[in-house]
Amino acid sequence: xxxxxxxxxLPADLIACHECDLLQTEPQLAPxxxxxxxxxxxxxxxxxxxxxxxxxxxxxxxxxxxVLANVYPLVGLEMQGRRVEVTLLEAVQVLWRxxxxxxAGLVFVTALLFxxxxxxMILLVLVPLRLGRVSPKLAAFFRLVRSVQPWGMTEVxxxxxxxxxxxxxxxxxxxxxxxxxxxxxxxxALTLAGRAFDTRLLWQTPxxxxxx
Amino acid sequence: MSTSHAAPHLxxxxxxxxxxxxxxxxxxxxxxxxxxxxxxxxxxxxxxxKPASISTTWALILAAVLLYVPAxxxxxxxxxxxxxxxxxxxxxxxxxxxxxxxxxxxxVVFFASVMVPLLKIIxxxxxxxxxxxxxxxxxxxxxxxxxxxxFVGRWSMLxxxxxxxxxxxxxxxxxxxxxxxxxxxxxGAVVVLTMFAAMSFDPRLIWDPLTDTDAPDHD
Numbered sequence: 537x538x539x540x541x542x543x544x545x546l547p548a549d550l551i552a553c554h555e556c557d558l559l560q561t562e563p564q565l566a567p568x569x570x571x572x573x574x575x576x577x578x579x580x581x582x583x584x585x586x587x588x589x590x591x592x593x594x595x596x597x598x599x600x601x602x603v604l605a606n607v608y609p610l611v612g613l614e615m616q617g618r619r620v621e622v623t624l625l626e627a628v629q630v631l632w633r634x635x636x637x638x639x640a641g642l643v644f645v646t647a648l649l650f651x652x653x654x655x656x657m658i659l660l661v662l663v664p665l666r667l668g669r670v671s672p673k674l675a676a677f678f679r680l681v682r683s684v685q686p687w688g689m690t691e692v693x694x695x696x697x698x699x700x701x702x703x704x705x706x707x708x709x710x711x712x713x714x715x716x717x718x719x720x721x722x723x724x725a726l727t728l729a730g731r732a733f734d735t736r737l738l739w740q741t742p743x744x745x746x747x748x
Numbered sequence: 749m750s751t752s753h754a755a756p757h758l759x760x761x762x763x764x765x766x767x768x769x770x771x772x773x774x775x776x777x778x779x780x781x782x783x784x785x786x787x788x789x790x791x792x793x794x795x796x797x798k799p800a801s802i803s804t805t806w807a808l809i810l811a812a813v814l815l816y817v818p819a820x821x822x823x824x825x826x827x828x829x830x831x832x833x834x835x836x837x838x839x840x841x842x843x844x845x846x847x848x849x850x851x852x853x854x855x856v857v858f859f860a861s862v863m864v865p866l867l868k869i870i871x872x873x874x875x876x877x878x879x880x881x882x883x884x885x886x887x888x889x890x891x892x893x894x895x896x897x898x899f900v901g902r903w904s905m906l907x908x909x910x911x912x913x914x915x916x917x918x919x920x921x922x923x924x925x926x927x928x929x930x931x932x933x934x935x936g937a938v939v940v941l942t943m944f945a946a947m948s949f950d951p952r953l954i955w956d957p958l959t960d961t962d963a964p965d966h967d
Contacts, residue, residue: 546774552760552767555891556955559758559765575757576891576955613917620917627916634915636928642936643912646905675790679770686943689902696909699857702850703841703910704917707924739771739789 553578587734592662594729599655601725604718606648611697612711613704621713624648651688651726657681658729661738678738691723759959761952766796798950805876808945812869815934815941820862823929825911830923837931838862838907860906861935868904868942871897875949882957894951901946904939908932 549562555578563571565583573580584590605624612621622630624647631640657677664674694716701710760767765774768787775788777796785794823835836844838861845854871893878890911928918926 546765550774551772552765552774554767554769554772555894555951556887557759557761557767557952558955559760559763576888578891578895611913611917615923620919622913622916627912630916630919631912631928634927636915636932639908639912639928639932639936642905642908642940647909675771675792679790679792682770686902686947689905692903692905693909695856695903696906697913699845699853699906700910700913700917702853703845703914706848735771739773 551580553580581736582731582734584732584734587732587737588662588666590732591658591729592666594725594732595655595658595662598722598725598729599659601718601722602652602655605715605722608714608718610713610715610719611701612713613708614711615708619711621711623715646687646689647693650684651690651722654681654684654688655726657684658733665737674738678735690719690726694719694723757959759955761796761956762959766794768792768794769798797952797956798948801948801950801953802876802880804948805872805945808941808948809869809872809876812865812938812941812945815938816865816869819865819931819934819938822931822934824907824931824935825914826927826929827918828925828927835929838935841907857906857910860903864900864904865935865938865942868897868901868946872942872945872949875954879949879953882960884957887954887958890954891951894946894949894954898946901939901943904942905936908936908939 547561550559551562552559553573553576556573556576558573558575560574562581565571565581567583567585570582571580572578607623609621609623610627612619614620628640628644628648631643657680661674661677661681697716701712704710760774764777766777766785767774768790770792771787771790773787773789775785775794778785786792787794820838822837824838824841825836827834827836842854842858842862845851845857875890875894875897878885911932914926915928918924
């Protein structure tokens with residue numbers, strides 16, 4: 537496994553745009569500022585204030601909301617005195633038993649498994665970073681976060697619930713469960729956590745220690 | 749927002765550097781064997797460009813196109829009630845929403861389930877074909893198109909979630925039962941395949957022809 541050396545003469549603030557490959561120097565960012573590529577305007581970096589503390593707080597909040605969103609029923613239906621309520625996992629199970637294995641698997645992975653993996657791995661990375669214990673193992677976890685991120689689709693799931701409830705509203709009265717509101721709040725917390733996280737901290741801290 | 753300062757049109761590839769997909773670290777491309785390189789900072793596999801980007805993207809697009817047909821023609825949802833059995837495709841579901849008066853939702857579902865997958869496939873075909881032809885036109889517009897394809901793709905999953913909730917809630921024995929139809933599997937596959945296609949496409953290939961003089965091949 538040959539590792540190409542990080543060249544000693546490369547300036548530390550030299551970066552290549554990940555979308556058009558243009559070499560440029562990363563500007564010094566004031567808190568709250570965003571850097572974009574000079575040529576293709578791709579997002580390069582952001583400098584969110586208090587990054588680690590805010591991200592940690594929001595992610596912990598999201599983790600609690602995630603538990604609520606999975607323990608309580610999401611939505612329910614009342615029809616002629618009969619009442620049906622489902623949690624997320626029950627909904628997946630019904631699909632599975634109906635012989636819709638691939639679809640059930642897709643929903644399980646995108647709405648249930650990957651969001652919790654993302655939360656856990658962000659916490660696994662952030663807690664040691666907050667305690668000042670930076671280890672190279674963090675990087676591996678963060679690589680996993682990056683590959684899991686596009687597949688967590690909680691916000692799409694929430695919209696899907698709304699659409700299905702509108703479809704059903706003419707034949708029965710619909711009930712929004714505790715988990716529905718927990719999931720709505722979860723989406724807000726996750727979005728804010730994503731915005732508050734400065735990924736550069738993860739890579740810059742270990743390098744800063746190596747420098748003489 | 750601040751724009752970074754750049755040396756006029758010098759790319760990392762021209763400078764013999766490659767950047768890590770994950771952490772952005774730059775590293776010199778060693779002479780000779782350039783396979784199985786790993787990032788010196790985060791240990792992720794490193795490539796000058798995503799490996800076999802164009803052919804992988806083509807293969808995934810083709811699979812998505814094939815599955816797009818059954819996804820739209822077969823029933824997505826089967827409703828069995830006292831009044832008999834009814835099969836709904838994606839499009840007839842949209843029509844139902846429209847006729848029942850919730851036209852904003854009809855528009856959302858139409859956009860997410862019909863337009864997005866179709867436009868996404870067309871956009872990916874255009875992007876991959878133009879990169880293969882080494883086009884130097886509309887570089888910025890094509891990069892923006894790619895960003896849009898990446899951003900909007902996940903919303904196509906909407907119909908899969910709608911059917912999940914409907915199936916889970918409506919099983920009043922003797923009154924009404926909703927089941928997912930075969931189109932659900934095909935549609936889910938289209939969404940996943942187009943997302944993978946967008947991921948395997950390397951947007952830096954759009955800009956490469958600008959700096960190609962003796963064009964090292966990267967596909």
